[in-house]
Amino acid sequence: MYLSRVIPLLTLYGLVAAAQSSNYMCVKATVNETTVQYALASTGSQTVGWMGIGFGSQMDNTQMVIMWSNSDGTITLSQRRGDGHNLPLVDSNPDRVAALVEAASSTSTSNTTFTFTVDKTNATTQRIIFGFGSTNPRSSSVDADLEEHTGYGSFELNLDGNITSGHSSDPLQPFERMIVAHAIVCILGFLLFLPFGSLLARYVRTFTPMWYTGHWISQFALAGPLIVVGFALGVQSVSSQGVPHLSDDHQKWGTGIFVLYLTQCALGAIIHWVKPKKRPGRPPQNYFHALFGLIIIGLAFYQVRTGYVTEWPNTTGRGDVANGANTVWYIWIVLLPFLYLAGLAFLPKQYRQEADARKGRINSDEHLMTDVPQQYRD
Incomplete structure (x- = not known):
């Protein structure tokens, strides 16, 4: 909202402005004849x-400008170079050279903005x-240690006079294409098969x-490869950005759900191949297996x-996904439980x-016992 009001005013004074926003911070670039002024503004979410x-x-090997406020009201500007993870x-x-x-x-606190200038290029x-961190370094030194970022991402700013804000239409970066592929195959695996x-x-x-043949083909032979590939693509997309793994809730939950899926597959195999010798009723692990599977699907919807x-x-800075994704998600999260609950009528x-x-098994066992001589039954 703030950027959308400021950018048109800047153009009236012969300046060019471009901006991008994430959930945590907004970046605005104002271009004049010799310099570019960058303003890093908090959205107030954290x-x-x-x-x-x-x-x-x-x-990796990217030149950075990192800024934070100090207890005395001053602002530290630290120019750094990326070193992988x-x-x-x-x-x-x-x-x-950046100048504060x-x-x-x-x-x-309600309107934190750090601004600096660098020389303009062609x-x-x-x-x-x-990157956005929620923990202050508590030191004014330019080489102060930094806690891991809360949010991060990337985007492209247009500095040629065409004002942009909130969304980016530039071609997808390699890591962004991996994210898209990761999303598609994981949705097919977790929410379809x-x-x-x-x-x-x-x-x-x-x-x-x-029914069991179709069950294991759908949940293991078809869903399994998709889920494994999807997880690998997610890991590789993080690696290609040169940022730490498991740095946010989505990555942590994704890893956890992947482990739960592998556990569920192992449990299903054990239930099918290892049968109790004495089965007076339905084994409790069968109920657990069914409930555990439903929990995994529910977590997948959340994920x-x-x-x-x-x-x-947050990762790409490209703005929100089209609302059609919301529509499909809401339809499926309502329809799927309805279909499953309706199927309980067959219980x-x-x-x-x-x-x-x-x-039948008991009668068969009793029949076999009657055919055995008495001395072998005792």
């Missing part, structure tokens, strides 16, 4: 510890990575013993939503069939 940007598409090191000889603009900066676009396998077991098992609502805009028939099968 307390500002530090904010920074880098001039490139990934952390490690803490960026102070750059004593940057290509462009105190008059355009504010350390107010480039009409600038690829930017950004896993639910289909559950519904297959719920509806078909009372009509044919072949998919955080992926397109939070992770994508009485299933229990009768299982009881009849147990009686």
Whole structure:
């Protein structure tokens, strides 16, 4: 909102402005004849510890400007160079020296803005990575240690006079294409084939013993490769950005759900191949397996939503995903439970069939015992 009001005013004075926003911070570039002024403004969603940007598409070897406020009201400007997954090191000889603009900066809690200028280049676009940390370094030294970022991402600013704000239409970066592929295959695995396998077991098992074949094909043979590939793409997309793994909730939950899926597959195999010798009723692990599978699908719904609502805009700076994703998500999260609950109508028939099968086994065992001589029965 603030940027949308300021940018048109800047153009009236012969300046060119471009801006991009994430959930944590906004970056505005104001271009004049010799310099570019960058303003890093907090959105107020979290307390500002530090904010920074880098001039490139990934952390490794990218020149950065990182800023934070101090207890005495001053602002530290630290120019650093990315070092892979490690803490960026102070750059004593940057290509462009950044200068703090105190008059355009504010350390107010409700309106934290850090502003600096660098020399202008001939480039009409600038690829930017950004980072937001919620923990203050508590030191005014330019080489102070920084806590890991709360949010990060990248985007491209258009500096040629065409005002941009909030969304970016530049081609997808390689890591962004991996994120898109990661999302597609994980959705197919977790929200298509896993639910289909559950519904297959719920509806078909009372009509044919072949239900198990379709169940494991859907949930393991089809969903499994997609889930493994999707997880690998997610890991690689983080690695290609040069940022730490498991740095936000989406990455942590994704890893956890992946482990839960592998556990569920192992549990299903054990239930199918390792049968108790004495089975007076339905084994408790069968109930657990069904409930555990439903929990995994429920967590997958949550994970998919955080992926397109939070992770994508925060990581790429491209703004929100089209509302069609919301529409499909809401339809599926309502329809799927309805279909499963409707399938519970087959439970009485299933229990009768299982009881009849147990009686058949008992009668068969008793018949065998009558054929055994008395001396071998005792």
